[in-house]
Amino acid sequence: MSPAGGPRQLDVSIHEKSYRAASGARxxxxxxxxxxxxxxxxxxxxxPSGCGKTTLLRIVTGLDHDFAGKVQLPDHGKFGMVxxxxxxxxxxxxxxxxxxxxxxxxxxxxDALFGALGLGAHRGHFPGELSLGQARRVALARAFAxxxxxxxxxxxxxxxxxxxAAHLRDQLAALVTSRRVTTLLVTxxxxxxxxxxxxxxxxxxxxxxxxxxxxxxxxxxxxxxxxLAKIRGEIAGxxxxxxx
Amino acid sequence: xxxALRLISLxxxxxxxxxxxxxxxxxxxxxxxxxxxxxxxxxxxGALAFNLGVTLARxxxxxxxxxxxxxxxxxAMGRYRLVDRLADSWLxxxxxxxxxxxxxxxxxxxxLNEPAAIAAVALNKxxxxxxxxxxxxxxxxxxxxxxxxxxxxxxxxxxRHVLVPQLAPYLAAAARSGLSLxxxxxxxxxxxxxxxxxxxxxxxxxxxxxxxRILAYAIAFVLVMLAIETFLVQPIERHVSRWRPKAA
Numbered sequence: 001m002s003p004a005g006g007p008r009q010l011d012v013s014i015h016e017k018s019y020r021a022a023s024g025a026r027x028x029x030x031x032x033x034x035x036x037x038x039x040x041x042x043x044x045x046x047x048p049s050g051c052g053k054t055t056l057l058r059i060v061t062g063l064d065h066d067f068a069g070k071v072q073l074p075d076h077g078k079f080g081m082v083x084x085x086x087x088x089x090x091x092x093x094x095x096x097x098x099x100x101x102x103x104x105x106x107x108x109x110x111d112a113l114f115g116a117l118g119l120g121a122h123r124g125h126f127p128g129e130l131s132l133g134q135a136r137r138v139a140l141a142r143a144f145a146x147x148x149x150x151x152x153x154x155x156x157x158x159x160x161x162x163x164x165a166a167h168l169r170d171q172l173a174a175l176v177t178s179r180r181v182t183t184l185l186v187t188x189x190x191x192x193x194x195x196x197x198x199x200x201x202x203x204x205x206x207x208x209x210x211x212x213x214x215x216x217x218x219x220x221x222x223x224x225x226x227x228l229a230k231i232r233g234e235i236a237g238x239x240x241x242x243x244x
Numbered sequence: 245x246x247x248a249l250r251l252i253s254l255x256x257x258x259x260x261x262x263x264x265x266x267x268x269x270x271x272x273x274x275x276x277x278x279x280x281x282x283x284x285x286x287x288x289x290g291a292l293a294f295n296l297g298v299t300l301a302r303x304x305x306x307x308x309x310x311x312x313x314x315x316x317x318x319x320a321m322g323r324y325r326l327v328d329r330l331a332d333s334w335l336x337x338x339x340x341x342x343x344x345x346x347x348x349x350x351x352x353x354x355x356l357n358e359p360a361a362i363a364a365v366a367l368n369k370x371x372x373x374x375x376x377x378x379x380x381x382x383x384x385x386x387x388x389x390x391x392x393x394x395x396x397x398x399x400x401x402x403x404r405h406v407l408v409p410q411l412a413p414y415l416a417a418a419a420r421s422g423l424s425l426x427x428x429x430x431x432x433x434x435x436x437x438x439x440x441x442x443x444x445x446x447x448x449x450x451x452x453x454x455x456x457r458i459l460a461y462a463i464a465f466v467l468v469m470l471a472i473e474t475f476l477v478q479p480i481e482r483h484v485s486r487w488r489p490k491a492a
Contacts, residue, residue: 061394079394087391091409093489100405101395124485146395 014069047203080148289413322381380414
């Protein structure tokens with residue numbers, strides 16, 4: 001944790017992270033992976049599946065300390081996180097789940113969040129009574145309610161149908177834009193990354209490192225289809241080159 | 245419908261009892277009404293309430309002690325491999341030691357007194373509670389643990405909202421099997437070394453071959469335990485599992 005008034009950006013530099021496989025052999029997952037994410041911006045880590053993205057997030061959020069390198073968190077390092085699975089407490093209602101994640105959130109703040117995510121009618125429901133899309137939105141609400149210094153999203157819309165994923169992506173984009181929270185997003189979906197992020201970090205296959213960085217200067221919403229297509233092409237090129 | 249079926253089943257039991265008493269004779273198996281009258285007389289004299297109260301108090305104290313220790317030990321064994329390795333052989337030994345041996349040894353070593361009686365009952369129940377809770381602790385969801393850690397939830401919040409709800413079904417199973425086990429063992433403890441309680445009364449009745457009295461006390465106690473199950477255990481279970489989608 002950095003002291004109050006410390007650096008506001010996220011600085012990650014990992015020299016090496018490896019696992020010991022069941023056979024006893026060491027399996028290198030990350031190698032010389034470094035990137036910097038300025039305060040208030042949205043960074044997307046894009047890479048092939050199995051390249052160690054989730055491992056990287058576990059290191060950033062402090063769930064895994066067994067690595068060589070350094071992670072400098074913005075401000076006080078308060079996290080809001082959306083895992084791949086919603087990870088809600090099934091025995092607590094939607095509202096209790098959000099409150100337990102964010103005990104300091106005021107009633108007005110929660111009202112605004114539930115409203116923005118279309119969850120108003122579900123506050124008293126238990127997670128077992130929700131669809132996957134709704135549960136994902138509750139997980140989003142919980143992460144935002146914390147008023148995090150760093151919002152971390154691990155493939156937040158995986159296994160939703162395309163229309164619903166696009167709808168949730170728009171809701172997320174609106175929230176991220178209005179709250180200016182520093183956000184780190186992991187995805188294998190280039191459209192999702194281009195639609196949400198200001199800055200893309202393209203990762204190689206395992207052991208992963210950053211092979212290219214793409215900045216998208218124009219604000220979300222003002223991006224034309226033409227520009228996005230060009231960026232997508234750039235990304236595909238960069239990823240294609242190293243995949244060979 | 246449910247209630248009607250229950251009443252029919254209960255009526256059949258009493259009818260079978262009555263028929264049995266006609267065949268076996270009132271000395272072997274007194275008729276239901278005879279036992280009912282005996283029950284009423286015991287209740288009138290105050291002896292029934294006193295003995296039931298004494299026995300229930302012993303059940304309550306030893307049950308609480310066994311559940312509390314069993315929960316702590318079970319969680320520790322389920323979560324920490326070292327504790328599990330250290331305590332496992334003790335647990336197996338205790339699980340397989342006959343209840344009677346524990347009771348007799350407790351009385352021999354500590355004397356015929358109340359603490360020895362309570363300790364003997366609690367020790368009999370402890371290994372079952374521990375084993376059940378250990379299963380629960382082994383199946384705790386690591387993903388929820390990580391969630392709690394990332395969101396920096398406090399110790400108390402984690403205990404109350406993450407740990408205990410996951411253990412709840414195991415605690416309920418331990419409590420339910422425990423309650424019936426504990427009261428049966430309390431009766432033996434009273435028979436062997438106490439001078440009051442339902443077990444003591446049944447012991448006296450046995451020496452006098454007073455089957456009426458034995459049945460009167462047994463029925464009174466079963467009714468009390470049934471009331472505890474219906475009005476205490478089941479409502480708590482319903483409340484704790486209200487989040488589960490309705491089924492079965």
